[in-house]
Amino acid sequence: MYLNSFIxxxxxxxxxxxxxxxxxxxxxxxxxxxxxxxxxxxxPKCNNSECSFCINQTFKWGNVNILGSDIDDIFLVYDINR
Incomplete structure (x- = not known):
C-alpha cells in the first residue's frame, strides 16, 4: 500500500x-x-480475481486514526483495486 492511495x-x-x-x-x-x-x-459486486472484496484478502495493522473522527478501532485493511 502506498501513501496517498485510497484504501x-x-x-x-x-x-x-x-x-x-x-x-x-x-x-x-x-x-x-x-x-x-x-x-x-x-x-463492489464482482467476480474479478484481483478484487480484494471478492477474495477477502486482508492486511492486519495496528491502530488506525481517521482525521477528524473518534473512530480508532479499525484493524482490517483492504486494498482498493480500481
Whole structure:
C-alpha cells in the first residue's frame, strides 16, 4: 500500500470505510484522511480475481486514526483495486 492511495478499512463492529492513507509508522499504525463510510449496498459486486472484496484478502495493522473522527478501532485493511 502506498501513501496517498485510497484504501478500505473495516472496524471491529464490521463498519467499512474508505479513506486516503496519509501516514503509517514502523508499528504499522495508520492515519487516514478524506474518509467516508461505505454501506452494504455500495459494496463492489464482482467476480474479478484481483478484487480484494471478492477474495477477502486482508492486511492486519495496528491502530488506525481517521482525521477528524473518534473512530480508532479499525484493524482490517483492504486494498482498493480500481
Amino acid at each position: 478500505h478499512v473495516k472496524t471491529n463492529e464490521n463498519r467499512l470505510f474508505e479513506g486516503r492513507l496519509v501516514y503509517f509508522d514502523s508499528e504499522l499504525n495508520l492515519v487516514l484522511d478524506f474518509c467516508r463510510e461505505i454501506f452494504d449496498f455500495e459494496l
